[in-house]
Amino acid sequence: MADLGRRARKAARRLGLATTDEKNAALRAMAACIRERAPEILKANRDDVAEAQSRHQSASFIDRLALDPARLDTIAAAVEDIAALPDPVGRTLSRFERPNGLVIERVATPLGVIGVIFESRPNVTADAGALCLKAGNAAILRAGSDSFRTSSLIAEAMREGLERSGLPSDAICLVPTRDRAAVGAMLAGLDGHIDVIVPRGGKSLVARVQHDARVPVFAHLEGLCHVFVHKHSDLTMARNIVVNAKMRRTGVCGSAETLLVDRACADTHLKPLIATLIDSGCSVRGDDSAQSADARVTAATEEDWRTEYLDAIIAVRVVDDLDAAIAHIETFGSHHTDCIVTDDSTAAKRFLTEVDSAIVLHNASTQFADGGEFGFGAEIGIATGRMHARGPVGVEQLTSFKYRVHGSGQTRP
Amino acid sequence: MADLGRRARKAARRLGLATTDEKNAALRAMAACIRERAPEILKANRDDVAEAQSRHQSASFIDRLALDPARLDTIAAAVEDIAALPDPVGRTLSRFERPNGLVIERVATPLGVIGVIFESRPNVTADAGALCLKAGNAAILRAGSDSFRTSSLIAEAMREGLERSGLPSDAICLVPTRDRAAVGAMLAGLDGHIDVIVPRGGKSLVARVQHDARVPVFAHLEGLCHVFVHKHSDLTMARNIVVNAKMRRTGVCGSAETLLVDRACADTHLKPLIATLIDSGCSVRGDDSAQSADARVTAATEEDWRTEYLDAIIAVRVVDDLDAAIAHIETFGSHHTDCIVTDDSTAAKRFLTEVDSAIVLHNASTQFADGGEFGFGAEIGIATGRMHARGPVGVEQLTSFKYRVHGSGQTRP
Incomplete structure (x- = not known):
C-alpha cells in the first residue's frame, strides 16, 4: 500500500x-x-x-x-x-x-x-x-x-x-x-x-x-432534508414540490424526510398535502395535528424527526412559525439540503440565511441537490462539511x- | 471544557x-x-x-x-x-x-x-x-x-x-x-x-x-523558503532580493533559508551574492562551488538543505538549471514560499507553475509572505495545507x- x-x-x-x-x-x-x-x-x-x-x-x-x-x-x-x-x-x-x-x-x-x-x-x-x-x-x-x-x-x-x-x-x-x-x-x-x-x-x-x-x-453522513411550507404559500406549488422532493426518488440523499407545515396555514394546506403524499404511495407519520387531518397518518415519535428513511415514508409536523421551523431543522437536520415554500420574500430570505445547510432552496424541490443539476457536469458526491x-x-x-x-x-x- | x-x-x-x-x-x-x-x-x-x-x-x-x-x-x-x-x-x-x-x-x-x-x-x-x-x-x-x-x-x-x-x-x-x-x-x-x-x-x-x-x-510546520537566481537575472536585483529575503527579519516564516544559483551564472553571480550576504551579517554554508567562490563559506551537508534556520544563516547551492532548482525545492522545501529571480518570462512561468508551494514569487522577496502585504488587512497565520x-x-x-x-x-x- x-x-x-x-x-x-x-x-x-x-x-x-x-x-x-x-x-x-x-x-x-x-x-x-x-x-x-x-x-x-x-x-x-x-x-x-x-x-x-x-x-x-x-x-x-x-x-x-x-x-x-x-x-x-x-x-x-x-x-x-x-x-x-x-x-x-x-x-x-x-x-x-x-x-x-x-x-x-x-x-x-x-x-x-x-x-x-x-x-x-x-x-x-x-x-x-x-x-x-x-x-x-x-x-x-x-x-x-x-x-x-x-x-x-x-x-x-x-x-x-x-x-x-x-x-x-x-x-x-x-x-x-x-x-x-x-x-x-x-x-x-x-x-x-x-x-x-x-x-x-x-x-x-x-x-x-x-x-x-x-x-x-x-462526504455527508445523512441527507435529512426538510420542506417547510410557510403560511404564505401557494398550495399547488407546495404540493408539487413536496411530492417531488419526497417521491421522485426516495433513495437519494436529496429526498425529503420531514415536512414542516406552518400552523397558520395548517387548516388549508395540511390535509391536501398529506392526501397527495398518501395518494402517491407514501406512508405518513405525523404529530397530533397531522393525525387529526387524515386518519391514515400514524403517530410519529421524536425518533422520526431524526430518521433518514430513504424510502416512501415521510414525517409530518406542524410548527408554530418560521422561527420554529428553523429551530426544528437546526435541532434535527443534517445540514444537507432544506427548502422553504413561500410567496413571502422576507421569510424566504430569513430561511435561506438562517438555515445552516450546504444547500438551501426557496420554492424548488430538494431533489435538485445534485452536481449535475447545479451545472457542475458531474459530482463525486455531496459534502456537508464546512471546510x-x-x-x-x-x-x-x-x-x-x-x-x-x-x-x-x-x-x- | x-x-x-x-x-x-x-x-x-x-x-x-x-x-x-x-x-x-x-x-x-x-x-x-x-x-x-x-x-x-x-x-x-x-x-x-x-x-x-x-x-x-x-x-x-x-x-x-x-x-x-x-x-x-x-x-x-x-x-x-x-x-x-x-x-x-x-x-x-x-x-x-x-x-x-x-x-x-x-x-x-x-x-x-x-x-x-x-x-x-x-x-x-x-x-x-x-x-x-x-x-x-x-x-x-x-x-x-x-x-x-x-x-x-x-x-x-x-x-x-x-x-x-x-x-x-x-x-x-x-x-x-x-x-x-x-x-x-x-x-x-x-x-x-x-x-x-x-x-x-x-x-x-x-x-x-x-x-x-x-x-x-x-497552519504551516516550517517556512523552508528558497530563492532561485536564474541564469538570466540582473545581479543587482538578485542581490537586493536575496539579502531582503534572508536578512530583513530572520525569525519570520517567510525568510529565505536556501539560495539556489543557476550554474550558468555562477561565475558572475555567486561570489557577489555570497559577499553581500556575509557583509550583511549572514553566515553562509555552501556546496563546493559556494566554498570555492568565497573562503568564508563553511561546508553544507544535506541536512542544511532541510533546515529552517530562522537565524542569520543561509545555505547556498549551485544547481544545474531550472529543472534542478525545481527538483531541489520539491525534495527539500516545505511548500510555503519560494521565489525565482529572472528576466526570462518563460522560466518564471515554469517556476510559478511547477513549484508546488502556497506562495510562489517572481522577482520579489519571500518576506512578502504575509497577509498584510497581500492586502488581507491582517492574518491569523499562514497555511501550507491544500484544503x-x-x-x-x-x-x-x-x-x-x-x-x-x-x-x-x-x-x-
Missing part, C-alpha cells in the same frame, strides 16, 4: 502539470478502452454477480452491481462527458495589485492524490477516477469486495487509456486486494500520500471513514490553489 | 447572523475596553513577566511576552483595524442560472467555532479573537501558560466589549485553565464544537497540533459557504 501511495503521488505530480488537451485525450482514450474491453468487463461482472447471488445479496444490491452492454456504454459516455467539461486547473480565482506594484493572482491547482472508497457500484471506478483526473489529481480507488473483479477491469482499461495518451497509468490506482486492512491504511493517509478521502456508499461506510480518517473527508468542499463536489471542488506573485524586484521595507 | 464548547457554539450561531454594523461596533467596543482596562492588563503582564523571569526564560521570550502602554495601544488599534476591514460574510462568491430557471448563488458564511492555541505572545488573544469575530465565528482561545494572566484580562476586556454591544460574550472564550489536558480536548474537537484549529507558535506546538488534531488545522486555506489566512479564509437556490416552483423531472 505504501508503494501504491508513492506511485500515485509521483503520477499526481505529472498530472498536475498536464495540459487540458493531454487530460482530455486521456479521458477519451480511457472511454475507448472501456468500450474495447467490454466483453472482458461484462464477463468479470457476471462472475461478481454470481458470487453476490451465492451470498444471497438483496435484489437492489445485485441491481447496483450488475452491468449490461447499455450500462457499460453509459459508463464510457460519462467519462467522455467529463472530458468535455471546462478544465478547473489554472483558473485565475482572483487577481489584485498592491500599492508597491506586486500583482498577486490566486490560481487553481490540483489537490494531489484523492482516495475514493466505494461499495458495490462499479461505475464509481470510472466516474470518480475520471473526475479526479480532470482536476489534475491521481486517484487511489478502493472497490467494494463485491465489485472487485468488475472494478479491477474498468481500472485496467482506464490505465491503458492513460498509457496510450502518454500520461502515467498510476494516475488511476485500484487497491489490488480485497483485504479490509487496506481501508485502514488509506484512512491513515498512506504516509502522507493521500490528501483527501471521498467515501461513496451507505451510512455505515461514511460513518467509519469520518470517524477514522486522519485526512480530510468530503473546502460543501454541497455538490464537482471538478472545481477537487482543486486547491496557490498564490502567484509577479514582481519587478520588490523587497519588503 | 465541554460546556465551553457548547457556549461557543451557541454564540457562533448568533454571530453568524450578526450584521456588519453589529460586529464592527463590537470590535470597536472591544478595543475601547482593552484601552480602559490598560492598568489592570499591564499589572497582570508584569506578574506574568516576573514569573517568566523567575523561570529564567530567555530575553527573546520575555520580549515576546512583555507589554507596555504603547504595545497595548497597538493591540487595541489592531482590533479597530479589523473593524475597518470589509465583512467577508454574505459575499456572493458565484451566481449562475440554470436552464430550468433556478438561480443558484454561492454565498460566504462563517466557519463556526475556531480554536486558537498559542504560546507566549499575549497580542494573539486580541488579534485572533477579533479576526474570528469579524468573520462571524466564535473563538476558543488557549493561551500559553506564561501569558495566562495577561491573556485572561485581554479576553475579559473583549468579552465586556461584546456585552456592551449586545453580542454574546461567549463569542470569545479563553480556556480558563493552564491545565495541558485542555489542549488535548481542543484537538479532539470538543465533541464537535470546534470546526478548525489554528496553532500560533513554534514548530513543536504546530507539530503536536498537526499530529493529534481530529479537526482541520490551518480550504492556503497561504496567508485572513478573514476571507475564516469563512465557509452555502448554496442558496432561488426557484419558482421547480420540481426535478
Whole structure:
C-alpha cells in the first residue's frame, strides 16, 4: 500500500502539470478502452454477480452491481462527458495589485492524490477516477469486495487509456486486494500520500471513514432534508414540490424526510398535502395535528424527526412559525439540503440565511441537490462539511490553489 | 471544557447572523475596553513577566511576552483595524442560472467555532479573537501558560466589549485553565464544537497540533523558503532580493533559508551574492562551488538543505538549471514560499507553475509572505495545507459557504 501511495503521488505530480488537451485525450482514450474491453468487463461482472447471488445479496444490491452492454456504454459516455467539461486547473480565482506594484493572482491547482472508497457500484471506478483526473489529481480507488473483479477491469482499461495518451497509468490506482486492512491504511493517509478521502456508499461506510480518517473527508453522513411550507404559500406549488422532493426518488440523499407545515396555514394546506403524499404511495407519520387531518397518518415519535428513511415514508409536523421551523431543522437536520415554500420574500430570505445547510432552496424541490443539476457536469458526491468542499463536489471542488506573485524586484521595507 | 464548547457554539450561531454594523461596533467596543482596562492588563503582564523571569526564560521570550502602554495601544488599534476591514460574510462568491430557471448563488458564511492555541505572545488573544469575530465565528482561545494572566484580562476586556454591544460574550472564550489536558480536548474537537484549529507558535506546538488534531488545522510546520537566481537575472536585483529575503527579519516564516544559483551564472553571480550576504551579517554554508567562490563559506551537508534556520544563516547551492532548482525545492522545501529571480518570462512561468508551494514569487522577496502585504488587512497565520486555506489566512479564509437556490416552483423531472 505504501508503494501504491508513492506511485500515485509521483503520477499526481505529472498530472498536475498536464495540459487540458493531454487530460482530455486521456479521458477519451480511457472511454475507448472501456468500450474495447467490454466483453472482458461484462464477463468479470457476471462472475461478481454470481458470487453476490451465492451470498444471497438483496435484489437492489445485485441491481447496483450488475452491468449490461447499455450500462457499460453509459459508463464510457460519462467519462467522455467529463472530458468535455471546462478544465478547473489554472483558473485565475482572483487577481489584485498592491500599492508597491506586486500583482498577486490566486490560481487553481490540483489537490494531489484523492482516495475514493466505494461499495458495490462499479461505475464509481470510472466516474470518480475520471473526475479526479480532470482536476489534475491521481486517484487511489478502493472497490467494494463485491465489485472487485468488475472494478479491477474498468481500472485496467482506464490505465491503458492513460498509457496510450502518454500520461502515467498510476494516475488511476485500484487497491489490488480485497483485504479490509487496506481501508485502514488509506484512512491513515498512506504516509502522507493521500490528501483527501471521498467515501461513496451507505451510512455505515461514511460513518467509519469520518470517524477514522486522519485526512480530510468530503462526504455527508445523512441527507435529512426538510420542506417547510410557510403560511404564505401557494398550495399547488407546495404540493408539487413536496411530492417531488419526497417521491421522485426516495433513495437519494436529496429526498425529503420531514415536512414542516406552518400552523397558520395548517387548516388549508395540511390535509391536501398529506392526501397527495398518501395518494402517491407514501406512508405518513405525523404529530397530533397531522393525525387529526387524515386518519391514515400514524403517530410519529421524536425518533422520526431524526430518521433518514430513504424510502416512501415521510414525517409530518406542524410548527408554530418560521422561527420554529428553523429551530426544528437546526435541532434535527443534517445540514444537507432544506427548502422553504413561500410567496413571502422576507421569510424566504430569513430561511435561506438562517438555515445552516450546504444547500438551501426557496420554492424548488430538494431533489435538485445534485452536481449535475447545479451545472457542475458531474459530482463525486455531496459534502456537508464546512471546510473546502460543501454541497455538490464537482471538478472545481477537487482543486486547491496557490498564490502567484509577479514582481519587478520588490523587497519588503 | 465541554460546556465551553457548547457556549461557543451557541454564540457562533448568533454571530453568524450578526450584521456588519453589529460586529464592527463590537470590535470597536472591544478595543475601547482593552484601552480602559490598560492598568489592570499591564499589572497582570508584569506578574506574568516576573514569573517568566523567575523561570529564567530567555530575553527573546520575555520580549515576546512583555507589554507596555504603547504595545497595548497597538493591540487595541489592531482590533479597530479589523473593524475597518470589509465583512467577508454574505459575499456572493458565484451566481449562475440554470436552464430550468433556478438561480443558484454561492454565498460566504462563517466557519463556526475556531480554536486558537498559542504560546507566549499575549497580542494573539486580541488579534485572533477579533479576526474570528469579524468573520462571524466564535473563538476558543488557549493561551500559553506564561501569558495566562495577561491573556485572561485581554479576553475579559473583549468579552465586556461584546456585552456592551449586545453580542454574546461567549463569542470569545479563553480556556480558563493552564491545565495541558485542555489542549488535548481542543484537538479532539470538543465533541464537535470546534470546526478548525489554528496553532500560533513554534514548530513543536504546530507539530503536536498537526499530529493529534481530529479537526482541520490551518497552519504551516516550517517556512523552508528558497530563492532561485536564474541564469538570466540582473545581479543587482538578485542581490537586493536575496539579502531582503534572508536578512530583513530572520525569525519570520517567510525568510529565505536556501539560495539556489543557476550554474550558468555562477561565475558572475555567486561570489557577489555570497559577499553581500556575509557583509550583511549572514553566515553562509555552501556546496563546493559556494566554498570555492568565497573562503568564508563553511561546508553544507544535506541536512542544511532541510533546515529552517530562522537565524542569520543561509545555505547556498549551485544547481544545474531550472529543472534542478525545481527538483531541489520539491525534495527539500516545505511548500510555503519560494521565489525565482529572472528576466526570462518563460522560466518564471515554469517556476510559478511547477513549484508546488502556497506562495510562489517572481522577482520579489519571500518576506512578502504575509497577509498584510497581500492586502488581507491582517492574518491569523499562514497555511501550507491544500484544503480550504492556503497561504496567508485572513478573514476571507475564516469563512465557509452555502448554496442558496432561488426557484419558482421547480420540481426535478
